[in-house]
Amino acid sequence: MRRIVIALTVMLPILAGAWQLISFINQPTSNVAQAAWNAEYWNNTSQAGKPIYSTQVDTVSFDWGDQRPAGVSTSVFSARYTGNAYMDGGRYEFEVTVQGEVHVYINGALIINESSNNLNGSYRGQANVIRGINAVRVDYINRGGAAQVQLNYRQVAAQIDEKPTPTATATKIIVPPFPTKQPSDTGEKNPPSTPIPSKSWKVEYFNNPNVSGKPVFVTQATRVYFMWGQAIAARGVNRDQFSARMTKNETFAQGTYRFTARSDDGVRVYVDDDLVIDEWRAQPFGKNYSVDVPMTKGVHQLKVEYFDQGGAAALQFSWVKR
Secondary structure, eight states: OOOOOOOOEEEEEOOOOOOEEOOSTTSOGGGOSOSSEEEEEESSSSOOSSOSEEEEESSSEEEEETSOOTTOOSSSEEEEEEEEEEEEEEEEEEEEEEEEEEEEEETTEEEEEEEEEEEEEEEEEEEEEEEEEEEEEEEEEEOSSOEEEEEEEEEEEEEEEOOOOTTSOOOOBOOSOOOOOOHHHHTOSSOOOOOOOOSSEEEEEESSTTOOSSOSEEEEESSSEEEEETSOSSTTOOSSSEEEEEEEEEEEOSEEEEEEEEEESEEEEEETTEEEEEEOSOOOTTOOEEEEEEEOSEEEEEEEEEEEOSSOEEEEEEEEEO
């Protein structure tokens, strides 16, 4: 049985913390959906077409001067850096030092929008963030001359959880913890065996939007973080009208975990075959869907299903202990 619990969060002013680079190196691996920033570069200022160079970087901190990033062959270029960073929640201030143009997005919201040609300075914006995974994106444009971009952040107001109140808006919470089925529940002579933890995700692709039939391609992945864009997801997979299933057995300590999914287009998330996130529809990439699930100690089965209707394709999934 499920019921909805209402949780209230308030902001408590604190002295602003020290500025720091957003780096995934020192973040707990269970709290972050990726190990580095995804960096994409274009030989144009509109970020149009397929990137001419893609890589991963530890931080967004570059001072190229009159040089250009690796792979860029033109005097004008643009770049995009995307990452999922764990934050403590509350209000954060972001500062970008730039020579060029820059746009900074937090969870899809534009907080720094500096479009003037050949800026040279530091610019700030603030955003309220959740305690957990937050999506950060930096778009950089250089129209010639010296090139530089560096992103820092700091917490300026903490988030405190208060007692439940019926007047607040909610994050959905599922209670009680999913139990292990007993023989009397299923009519089986023996209880189901405990699943064995898996080191990676099994990823299956289907050339239909229904996750049905035989997969056309099967592979492994270390995390569910896919920014396919207009590219083909895998060998033999349709560019549009495809689906995917990701499965993994993960070991959890007892406690409540927040599972978060973000997709373009549809996504479903199952924990031990219980559907906890159901956003199976065409939709743009941007909104995070989260659910709090109490988990018993041990190995639990995770399953993420995804479909792409057409156009750009993307899927992200992560969790954090509350």
